[in-house]
Amino acid sequence: MSITVIYTIVSLSALGVVAAVILYFVAQKFKVEEDPRIDEVEGMLPGANCGGCGFPGCRSFAENMVKANDISDMNCPVADSQTMAAIGHYLGFEVSAQDPKIAVIKCNGTCSNRNKTNNYDGASSCAIASSLYAGDTGCSFGCLGHGDCVDVCNFDAIYIDETTGLPVVNDNCVACGACIIACPKGIIELRKKGPKDRRIFVSCINKDKGAVAKKACNVACIGCMKCAKVCPFEAITIDNNLAYIDYNKCKLCRKCVSECPTNAIVEVNFVPKKQKEEIIAETEKPENS
Amino acid sequence: MSKLLNVSPSPHVAGSYSVQKIMYGVVFALMPTLAASVYFFGFGAIIVTLVSVISCVLFEFLIQKYILKSEVKIYDGSAVLTGLILAFNLPSNLPVWIIILGAFFAIAVGKMSFGGLGQNVFNPAIAGRVFLLISFPVQMTSWPKPMGFATKYVDAITGATPLGKMKEGIMNSQSVSDIMMQLPSQIDNFLGYMGGSMGEVSAIALLLGFAYMLLRKIITWHIPVTIFATVFVFQGVLNIVDSATYAPPVFHLLTGGLMLGAIFMATDMVTSPMTHKGMVIYSIGIGVITVLIRNFGAYPEGISFAILIMNAIVPIINKYAKPKRFGEVINNG
């Protein structure tokens, strides 16, 4: 009996030793020389693996940063500016702080603003609906509301509001850009978060002529140029019957917001002006409330 | 126009199949078998069937409603079907609590733990049956003699199945022909006048169900026929090699759960391959393993194990047994 036990122990130990020796040589043979800084940089990154930097995953981003001669155009949207500065410092680069950005929905065609013209009855996917036809409203540009953007968001930062039928971005947004790729209509844009999270943008992407756009949706941009004329900073351009506010030029004066006849320009997180209170309450989406 | 038009991608018409129709179609195909088991085993058959079906549906309901908190889908008929097939795999004198345990294992572990209908790897009914067979070997292998309504539910007169007797006889080095003398005739086997699990005894009732399912295009012929053919050929070869130790193939086709397994359990859509090519591979596997277990294994019966083993291989079969593509370039080698 005791002999069996001893044999077992001895043979198992011998096996272990042999395996260890083999493993040692195999590990030596197949060792991959890797820059140790990659691990370090990867450790510093938030590790969201969202792909927002343009590389497939954090590790690949770290590798590319370590290899790169200049990392000024590399940015992890999830990391705050301190983290990026720290990584830059570690790798011996100066990193200028990037303005934090957030995704905005450039469509305000809620169920009440935009009448349905038909019922979509296919698979619930924006990509499928948009490859089928213009959409279930008169506006062939706006949000389809099937939530492809919600499906791809890794941060729970976007959801479809039940009453408006439109996606809403909340503070979890890290501006990784996944929703922008997912949206077949291209209605999502990354814009500067703005001081105190205040921003102004045209919440419409309808390029139809004014009358057509207005017929399809109450809050469509009709390309009337009023905002462009009133803007003191030349931040607004009109292209294809659609206004666009350059967020780098915009000084958040809000002149355009009150000028817009269709309330297509949306302001977020401002203290409401008194006389416009009602209208704003009607059109403003509950973003970052 | 007052009403909005519906818009969807094509096609705009749908066929008449539905999950519910398929499930209840199979249930309907099992009715001759149910009738046969009541005819042979009396009230016991009714009790076992009712307990099994009701507890399967109940467990599915409870799990969907209170644990998964999802939509309750007990009306799709899949739980009824599992309950029915499980019952048919049990002896007609099995105590109620064991049946409930089996139903619980089948539904909770065999089906819902994988994510419910369509996700399970193993046939839930067989999982339940095998669980019971391993846990309660005595109760699970004391089969009442088929005596119609004279068969009592409790304290029934029990005996071994023809397969069991065959195995025992061969172990005691009797020759097959001697053993066959003591067993019911092949005609009796065909009609179902033999001991065994409730649903497996009557080959004719099972074949009726098979014909119905083929007619309604619920299943294709591939799986059952291939299993029959494999068992017949493999057992036939064994029988030719040594007819004293290996029983004739027809005996193996008609006894035990082979018919039930091949027609109703191996064909379970969720756990069988998708392509006809895959189905044939899968069925050959089942046939071979069944014959191996029956002739060389410890158990007299092996179809359940065979199906479970092949169930596990189905994903691999699906991966490699691709249908032949139309216009596939063949001359690239």
Next chain:
Amino acid sequence: MGLRTFKKGGVHPDENKFSANAPIQSADIPKQVSIPLGQHIGAPANAIVQKGDTVKVGQLIAEPNGFVSANIHSSVSGTVNKIDTVIDASGFKRPAVIIDVEGDEWLENIDRSADIIADVKLSKEEIVEKIKSSGIVGLGGATFPSHIKLTPPPGKKAEVLLINGVECEPYLTADHRIMLEKGEETVIGVSILMKGAGVSKAYIGIENNKPDAIAHLKNICKKYKGIEVVPLKVQYPQGGEKQLIDAVIRREVPSGALPIEVGAVVQNVGTAFAVYEAVQKNKPLFERVVTVTGKKLEKPSNFLVRIGTSTQQLIDAAGGLPQDTGKVVSGGPMMGKALSMLDIPVTKGSSGVLIFSESESKRRKMEPCIRCGKCVGVCPMGLEPYLLANQTEQKMWEQLETDSVMDCIECGSCMYTCPADRPLLDFIRLGKGTVGKIMRSRN
């Protein structure tokens, strides 16, 4: 029994050919037509008329823009109101020529008599040129310019012409009526196409749910050399080019290749008839037969319609939209396009207008996949629809490509047969589109 059909998969939906006995009648000429400039596969044509121009019936109003494109002719006489955009079947705005109708004045060189001219005078090249200038495209629905099919790429030679008279889509009867009423003309059209393609053998494939058409054409074909009618078993999607070639001449077009690879040219019977009119009667393609049908519709009909007529007008002519209409489809029920509004012009590709009631039109609720494999069994291309749909949902584009998603002909058999009512084709179509884009970006 014993009839030929294609060898893989297929389904047999309820045929519902309500309008099979309704003779072709000319639809009223509308007050205004909108003739879209993109009525064919390929680039939209360029308008060559301007606002205020007067046009006659059959006058060229738009010229091809690129190799795969086609001429467009005016279907009415009158004044060009404007060249603007109109909403097409998919709800998007597309360029179109809008013409106010004044009278019905045809170009003088169009032969409007009913005489049948059997003698083909033109040479092979002249025929192809005539087909091209008459703006003829595949009238089965794919709208591929016909002259391109008749001019095979270098190194390939056409051996046989297949005429698609199967009309495998349920409900539709336009081709059926053409074969019955314009049988002689169609067969002459076939012989013209044979000459144009340079082949000496043609088969007209007709499903045997149209025994009258089979008998009629068989009778006519006795007079014409090399044209044979082939009755086929009813099976959808037999009208698919590859399926038809498989069914009639038992040749398998390789994956990713065109029918010419096996020496076949496929044309629709409607196209053959249009070719007859173009070549023998000098009449360009500006009208077509459209089936307007539905279970609840008062008068299921087959109309000869001028291109650009509003769908609404056709529905009114067939008895008006029934009360509980839930869906209006342009084309067949298996591959047609659901319309989001009714004021949409008829184009060269419109083979039918189907009216479905609310209960027929709503898709059933989706159930979990029970892995029954029926979709695999019915796929005429030997694909695995369940897998392709799944891979699309998971965005596994590379696997989709290796699993031959590009072979999908989008016939809808998988989704038709799915007991769990899963939107298989919705996803496969998306996957096919995405993989196609990826493949194109590669080279």
